[in-house]
């Protein structure tokens with residue numbers, strides 16, 4: 001067993017360095033060998049209980065293959081999780097001591113670092129404090145931008161600057177959503193509190209990709225900010241993926257906010273895939289939900305509602321309401337969308353393509369309009385002729401069909417098993 005080799009190696013090192021010092025062998029936290037933690041935590045750092053960290057010495061352990069993960073922090077690529085062996089040095093009341101530490105991958109299938117450490121028998125408190133600050137250094141960062149906290153997604157693009165009127169969806173649906181949110185913040189919070197419940201309401205926006213869910217969240221965020229609420233935005237779209245850790249960080253921000261909070265969690269389905277599922281369910285059940293006395297409203301989105309299984313949808317209280325965000329339903333909606341994206345280049349004859357836009361998401365119409373307008377500009381024309389618009393519709397439809405065929409024929413090769421995106425809402 002790999003961990004036995006690590007412990008054996010560490011014991012030999014211990015014998016050479018501290019032959020008279022009793023130690024305990026523990027499962028340690030893999031964050032201590034994370035390069036982000038090692039960069040951030042400098043020698044001299046004070047730890048709880050009169051101890052200081054004095055730096056580290058890398059050790060050669062023949063049982064460990066050194067290898068690193070990497071990811072972006074701000075604009076730079078940096079090394080992150082790393083396997084390796086170290087002597088971490090500390091001093092307490094003038095007495096130096098060390099922790100011999102080794103972290104390694106254990107098998108080919110699970111890319112999980114596991115770490116062991118030999119700690120002086122009476123220094124477990126210091127080591128625990130050190131592990132704690134390492135874990136904190138590595139956690140996805142919260143970036144605060146005026147009234148918006150963004151969790152994860154170092155490069156995530158979330159701009160709470162969308163106008164409510166720019167979201168083209170059935171008015172009834174938009175009003176319904178807005179009424180729900182306002183009713184919660186105005187009356188709901190009091191009622192929850194009277195009932196001694198944490199004021200936490202949970203809404204889900206579900207629909208195929210490109211129907212405007214993210215846009216709706218951004219427009220909601222803009223309104224929330226205007227009303228003095230705080231927005232917490234959680235993105236699963238970075239290297240850390242959809243980890244429960246992010247939800248926990250979000251909840252810390254929510255609980256500490258001291259203002260009403262709009263909590264946006266994109267692609268909720270992704271959090272329900274792995275081991276974290278039980279914990280996410282606990283959150284939805286209220287067992288682990290944040291208690292912000294000013295009220296917090298969760299606005300979650302999903303492109304794959306079938307991944308949000310019956311346990312959530314059918315059980316009362318887990319999600320308070322699901323809003324289906326539809327594709328374009330009729331000619332009126334289609335024309336409105338097309339006019340919006342053609343802007344001042346709209347011409348009445350463009351109405352001829354409107355029928356072909358029904359059942360498509362808004363993102364499709366935007367692409368069609370952009371493409372047609374670029375074609376026109378490229379041939380130095382100020383007007384977008386109808387045939388250009390038609391060509392643009394045809395071209396995009398062809399491209400989408402080709403993609404679909406490609407994915408379908410590839411499926412037997414095993415793409416379907418690994419590619420979440422092949423389990424499309426619409427098929």
Ligand SMILES: Nc1ncnc2c1ncn2[C@@H]1O[C@H](COP(=O)(O)OP(=O)(O)O)[C@@H](O)[C@H]1O
Pocket residue numbers: 166167168169207208209210211212213214215216361362363364366
């Ligand atoms: N209902 C809509 N009204 C206006 N524009 C839309 C709409 N739906 C999609 N779009 C356009 O398509 C882009 C992608 O939509 P997005 O909100 O990211 O979709 P989703 O989050 O549902 O996948 C938007 O930025 C916008 O330009």
Ligand SMILES: [Mg+2]
Pocket residue numbers: 213214215266301
């Ligand atoms: Mg989206």
